[in-house]
Amino acid sequence: MSIRIVIADDQASVREALAVMLDLVEDITVVATASDGAAAVTEVTAAMDIGGVDVVLMDLRMPGTDGIEATRILKGLFPDLPVVVLTTFSDERSVLDALGAGARGYLTKDAGRVEIAAALRAAFAGQAVLNPEVQARLLDAVEAPRTKAVPAGLTPREVEVLRAIAAGLSNREIAQQMFVSEATVKTHINHLFAKAQLRDRAQAVHFAFTHGVVG
Known part of the structure; x- marks a missing residue:
């Protein structure tokens, strides 16, 4: 096709x-x-x-x-x-x-x-x-998080996953970073996507920056 x-x-x-x-x-x-x-x-x-x-x-x-x-x-x-x-x-x-x-x-x-x-x-x-250059620039911003109220009722673990997504990490890399299974990561992602009404990882990156989770 x-x-x-x-x-x-x-x-x-x-x-x-x-x-x-x-x-x-x-x-x-x-x-x-x-x-x-x-x-x-x-x-x-x-x-x-x-x-x-x-x-x-x-x-x-x-x-x-x-x-x-x-x-x-x-x-x-x-x-x-x-x-x-x-x-x-x-x-x-x-x-x-x-x-x-x-x-x-x-x-x-x-x-x-x-x-x-x-x-x-x-x-x-x-x-x-x-692409890698864009991810690197976002990662620089992720490393200096803002201190704002957690948006959309996200749990601390979901915020951690959201920051990892904004840094360009894959599910496997997030799982390794958090010392959990990929299935657990997928569950966290499904929950935060539902709470924040996100369709995909691109929207998640934008949400993370605009709501002060990172940046």
């Missing part, structure tokens, strides 16, 4: 290079490209009527409607459509704004074809993706 994607980037050379590069990947098909956020919304909406779109690869800083606003609009129109941000910016604010708008993944433009393709597959499968 081919993953149908739309690429949005205001630089024609980057946009065209991405389209050519990703079209060469066996299980990925580029169905449209867009030069800004508004065009991305238009292209995705049109493509939904002729085969659908599985993932949007979105630049962040574009004139007019930028990637943040375009992501927010697309998630309003198509709540289940994953958006993966591909940008030169990896600062904490940009990451959090993108995740807050509903992006499921965040990559920097030094990512290669293999990494981008893997991120698109992961997003299509419902997984959140943050």
Whole structure:
């Protein structure tokens, strides 16, 4: 099964290079490209009527409607459509704004074809993706937690799991850090996701920072 994607980037050379590069990947098909956020919304909406779109690869800083606003609009129109941000910016604010708008993944433009393709597959499968540079920046913030009231009625253990997710740790790594089983970690994650009304790990990262659990 081919993953149908739309690429949005205001630089024609980057946009065209991405389209050519990703079209060469066996299980990925580029169905449209867009030069800004508004065009991305238009292209995705049109493509939904002729085969659908599985993932949007979105630049962040574009004139007019930028990637943040375009992501927010697309998630309003198509709540289940994953958006993966591909940008030169990896600062904490940009990451959090993108995740807050509903992006499921965040990559920097030094990512290669293999990494981008893997991120698109992961997003299509419902997984959140943050590349190592982005995770490192978030980890720096995690190491200096704020002191605020625990949000959403989370238990201390659930907050610990939430901080670990924000640091980019996998379930196995969290289990090792907490000296518990992966099944226990999954239970904590299910509980905190339900309490905080989170869909995935990308939303959990945003929730952790915006509610003062980390940062």
